[in-house]
Amino acid sequence: xxxxxxxxxxxxxxxxxxxxxxxxxxxxxxxxxxxxxxxxxxxxxxxxxxxxxxxxxxxxxxxxxxxxxxxxxxxxxxxxxxxxxxxxxxxxxxxxxxxxxxxxxxxxxxxxxxxxxxxxxxxxxxxxxxxxxxxxxxxxxxxxxxxxxxxxxxxxxxxxxxxxxxxxxxxxxxxxxxxxxxxxxxxxxxxxxxxxxxxxxxxxxxxxxxxxxxxxxxxxxxxxxxxxxxxxxxxxxxxxxxxxxxxxxxxxxxxxxxxxxxxxxxxxxxxxxxxxxxxxxxxxxxxxxxxxxxxxxxxxxxxxxxxxxxxxxxxxxxxxxxxxxxxxxxxxxxxxxxxxxxxxxxxxxxxxxxxxxxxxxxxxxxxxxxxxxxxxxxxxxxxxxxxxxxxxxxxxxxxxxxxxxxxxxxxxxxxxxxxxxxxxxxxxxxxxxxxxxxxxxxxxxxxxxxxxxxxxxxxxxxxxxxxxxxxxxxxxxxxxxxxxxxxxxxxxxxxxxxxxxxxxxxxxxxxxxxxxxxxxxxxxxxxxxxxxxxxxxxxxxxxxxxxxxxxxxxxxxxxxxxxxxxxxxxxxxxxxxxxxxxxxxxxxxxxxxxxxxxxxxxxxxxxxxxxxxxxxxxxxxxxxxxxxxxxxxxxxxxxxxxxxxxxxxxxxxxxxxxxxxxxxxxxxxxxxxxxxxxxxxxxxxxxxxxxxxxxxxxxxxxxxxxxxxxxxxxxxxxxxxxxxxxxxxxxxxxxxxxxxxxxxxxxxxxxxxxxxxxxxxxxxxxxxxxxxxxxxxxxxxxxxxxxxxxxxxxxxx
RNA sequence: GCCGUGGUGGCGGAAUUGGUAGACGCGCUGGACUUAAAAUCCAGUAAAUGUAUAAUUUGUGAGGGUUCGAUUCCCUCCCACGGUACCA
Numbered sequence: 001x002x003x004x005x006x007x008x009x010x011x012x013x014x015x016x017x018x019x020x021x022x023x024x025x026x027x028x029x030x031x032x033x034x035x036x037x038x039x040x041x042x043x044x045x046x047x048x049x050x051x052x053x054x055x056x057x058x059x060x061x062x063x064x065x066x067x068x069x070x071x072x073x074x075x076x077x078x079x080x081x082x083x084x085x086x087x088x089x090x091x092x093x094x095x096x097x098x099x100x101x102x103x104x105x106x107x108x109x110x111x112x113x114x115x116x117x118x119x120x121x122x123x124x125x126x127x128x129x130x131x132x133x134x135x136x137x138x139x140x141x142x143x144x145x146x147x148x149x150x151x152x153x154x155x156x157x158x159x160x161x162x163x164x165x166x167x168x169x170x171x172x173x174x175x176x177x178x179x180x181x182x183x184x185x186x187x188x189x190x191x192x193x194x195x196x197x198x199x200x201x202x203x204x205x206x207x208x209x210x211x212x213x214x215x216x217x218x219x220x221x222x223x224x225x226x227x228x229x230x231x232x233x234x235x236x237x238x239x240x241x242x243x244x245x246x247x248x249x250x251x252x253x254x255x256x257x258x259x260x261x262x263x264x265x266x267x268x269x270x271x272x273x274x275x276x277x278x279x280x281x282x283x284x285x286x287x288x289x290x291x292x293x294x295x296x297x298x299x300x301x302x303x304x305x306x307x308x309x310x311x312x313x314x315x316x317x318x319x320x321x322x323x324x325x326x327x328x329x330x331x332x333x334x335x336x337x338x339x340x341x342x343x344x345x346x347x348x349x350x351x352x353x354x355x356x357x358x359x360x361x362x363x364x365x366x367x368x369x370x371x372x373x374x375x376x377x378x379x380x381x382x383x384x385x386x387x388x389x390x391x392x393x394x395x396x397x398x399x400x401x402x403x404x405x406x407x408x409x410x411x412x413x414x415x416x417x418x419x420x421x422x423x424x425x426x427x428x429x430x431x432x433x434x435x436x437x438x439x440x441x442x443x444x445x446x447x448x449x450x451x452x453x454x455x456x457x458x459x460x461x462x463x464x465x466x467x468x469x470x471x472x473x474x475x476x477x478x479x480x481x482x483x484x485x486x487x488x489x490x491x492x493x494x495x496x497x498x499x500x501x502x503x504x505x506x507x508x509x510x511x512x513x514x515x516x517x518x519x520x521x522x523x524x525x526x527x528x529x530x531x532x533x534x535x536x537x538x539x540x541x542x543x544x545x546x547x548x549x550x551x552x553x554x555x556x557x558x559x560x561x562x563x564x565x566x567x568x569x570x571x572x573x574x575x576x577x578x579x580x581x582x583x584x585x586x587x588x589x590x591x592x593x594x595x596x597x598x599x600x601x602x603x604x605x606x607x608x609x610x611x612x613x614x615x616x617x618x619x620x621x622x623x624x625x626x627x628x629x630x631x632x633x634x635x636x637x638x639x640x641x642x643x644x645x646x647x648x649x650x651x652x653x654x655x656x657x658x659x660x661x662x663x664x665x666x667x668x669x670x671x672x673x674x675x676x677x678x679x680x681x682x683x684x685x686x687x688x689x690x691x692x693x694x695x696x697x698x699x700x701x702x703x704x705x706x707x708x709x710x711x712x713x714x715x716x717x718x719x720x721x722x723x724x725x726x727x728x729x730x731x732x733x734x735x736x737x738x739x740x741x742x743x744x745x746x747x748x749x750x751x752x753x754x755x756x757x758x759x760x761x762x763x764x765x766x767x768x769x770x771x772x773x774x775x776x777x778x779x780x781x782x783x784x785x786x787x788x789x790x791x792x793x794x795x796x797x
Numbered sequence: 798g799c800c801g802u803g804g805u806g807g808c809g810g811a812a813u814u815g816g817u818a819g820a821c822g823c824g825c826u827g828g829a830c831u832u833a834a835a836a837u838c839c840a841g842u843a844a845a846u847g848u849a850u851a852a853u854u855u856g857u858g859a860g861g862g863u864u865c866g867a868u869u870c871c872c873u874c875c876c877a878c879g880g881u882a883c884c885a
Contacts, residue, residue: 218800219801219880219881227884246885249885260885303883329883334885335884341885342885347798351883410884531879534880535880606822607809607810611803612878612879616809619808622823623822669810669811669821671821672810672820740817741817743865785865792816792817796865796866
């Protein structure tokens with residue numbers, strides 16, 4: 001296609017000028033209102049930027065430029081999430097040191113990000129793998145440790161045998177490792193955890209007040225997984241042992257006809273001598289151990305289990321003896337690892353009972369009956385002695401009380417497993433001493449540097465840091481005797497749980513961030529990024545902020561009150577972009593051919609930011625065409641003295657609409673409004689300054705390079721960035737005359753031009769005198785005359 | 798199964814509190830320019846009937862309802878996408 005301007009030259013020119021003039025440096029000014037606009041920082045992968053990255057980045061850039069025009073002090077930083085599994089796996093694949101590959105990838109990403117002309121304050125750039133940064137990640141670990149929120153314990157944890165490390169629950173997707181898709185297995189290991197569960201209730205309740213997408217809030221609610229119920233103890237016959245269960249349905253206790261304990265339940269061992277078929281039980285436990293989590297949950301239709309022979313439990317509500325089974329459909333990690341089973345009112349228990357031919361007793365009646373299966377709704381109590389006739393909801397508390405149980409709340413969310421048996425992460429700042437035990441590294445000794453004298457950092461199941469003697473053999477900070485360092489490293493998600501604080505004070509050597517800076521800029525006013533971080537990063541970050549608050553570092557509850565998820569950019573075939581499908585679009589190629597301005601405009605014009613939408617190369621041609629026309633119009637343009645009332649009215653409407661749309665991230669309609677205005681503008685010549693300047697200022701948010709170039713061509717000496725957002729005048733934005741659609745009996749019949757302020761009586765007379773309308777009204781009587789000012793007129797006969 | 802989001806031309810999408818459905822862009826069709834093509838410019842473009850006009854009818858996943866009027870609100874259902882799932 002014929003291009004009217006050289007985007008390569010122009011875009012480079014203005015990027016250099018912006019950089020030289022430091023125009024995007026955050027203005028810290030007490031007189032200005034602040035806005036902190038944050039992008040989710042990328043991890044610098046080897047593949048480079050994909051077209052999804054600039055989608056969110058362009059949107060925030062437009063918003064920030066708009067805010068600067070409106071005299072806000074804007075904090076808009078960028079950095080690199082450089083530690084963690086993805087970066088390390090890439091280095092291993094390439095056979096290089098992660099330090100080197102990370103450095104190279106960051107250089108490439110920087111070049112790519114800069115080619116879009118984003119208005120970041122680059123002085124605040126951070127890199128989570130630099131010692132200046134991870135010193136404070138380690139400081140956070142110590143803060144959590146001192147607050148009793150970091151602890152080490154042996155527990156069944158997720159293990160990926162391909163990445164050779166443990167994983168947090170949040171990093172297991174469909175029973176598989178998020179990074180390599182290997183099926184995750186459970187292993188009993190001693191690991192470090194952060195006590196996220198301590199904040200479960202607050203994390204849940206806090207969601208109500210956040211301006212976040214509903215879908216995302218729902219995901220977090222679901223992840224936190226609150227259920228209210230009761231803990232009830234069942235006595236084992238002829239033994240001191242008791243089985244405690246958690247149930248959300250204590251009202252169904254009369255229908256409990258058997259119990260099931262998880263294979264990992266400690267009771268199995270305790271009752272070893274009394275279980276007559278212990279060999280059989282052991283065999284079953286061995287079998288479940290070999291199953292992956294995926295197998296254990298996927299085969300949920302076909303339940304397995306073994307009866308504990310010689311053991312019975314007593315239902316505390318009616319003293320009936322009921323059998324006890326062991327089965328892997330009960331999870332050891334939720335509730336008490338044991339359940340009471342009510343097959344009449346629980347689908348899973350029903351399936352198990354059918355298979356093992358167990359008694360099914362109905363204890364609740366509901367108008368909606370389920371012919372074949374369990375009735376899980378609430379209703380009226382039956383077969384429940386003194387509770388018969390009571391509503392089941394009411395019976396919950398009463399029955400719990402009768403059997404001496406306690407009402408309680410359970411959550412699905414687990415503590416966050418943060419230790420990793422991997423090289424590329426911040427070392428955990430802990431020392432083990434034979435005399436003093438677990439000793440935190442004194443703050444003054446931070447950072448604990450990641451050793452570089454390691455020849456082989458490939459994962460083996462043990463942390464590669466173990467092989468560096470200079471690293472792990474140390475003196476105990478308390479007693480001075482020989483001790484060793486913890487050689488596991490931290491999950492990369494620890495680093496990015498607090499990065500938005502570091503941007504505010506990236507060079508501070510004494511604090512993770514000064515109180516003043518937190519006060520000045522937190523919380524983040526607008527956070528934009530992908531939905532994939534719904535339950536990992538976004539829960540951890542909220543958790544960190546609450547911990548900081550409880551340690552008096554700040555006084556707000558939530559780091560991100562407003563959050564927007566941008567949608568995915570799909571391939572032109574409507575499928576997710578992937579190498580194997582061959583539908584990947586490389587942003588470098590697009591910028592080279594059409595320019596960054598066209599790219600930015602196109603991605604914003606595709607549709608609403610939050611929707612996922614397919615890429616279409618013809619679409620970007622349209623945006624380039626728009627810019628070419630603008631360039632041509634301005635090439636020989638000189639300010640004149642002409643004015644034009646109609647155009648002026650359109651201008652003020654456009655200013656209002658574009659401003660509104662930007663604030664609400666409706667960038668597709670903002671661009672459409674600019675196109676409409678330009679179409680009318682380009683029909684005129686010799687226009688005075690305001691018609692032209694306002695347009696270029698608005699355009700510069702979206703297409704900043706070409707706008708600067710044209711601004712200069714018009715003879716302006718300073719950067720367009722230094723201008724202010726044009727003010728719109730509501731009076732001018734309003735029309736004096738409107739085209740009013742006229743309906744007869746709800747059907748559109750005519751359009752007449754009327755004064756906006758016309759009275760209803762005048763309008764009625766005018767409308768009824770119209771030939772077209774007369775035809776439809778005919779001789780019939782007008783029973784109703786509806787007029788909505790400026791909108792519509794409807795005549796009912 | 799449960800939770801969430803959505804369903805509008807050939808395509809991406811637009812439609813403040815219910816008020817001309819299809820803005821804007823892409824594509825397509827016709828024309829101008831050109832030896833020709835590309836690019837550019839002009840016109841048209843929801844569907845059906847009709848005479849490329851006029852006019853009429855239908856139309857926002859399906860079916861009902863409220864209303865003078867429904868893409869928008871209510872009910873029932875279908876479909877797609879995303880999340881989650883033996884959580885007792």
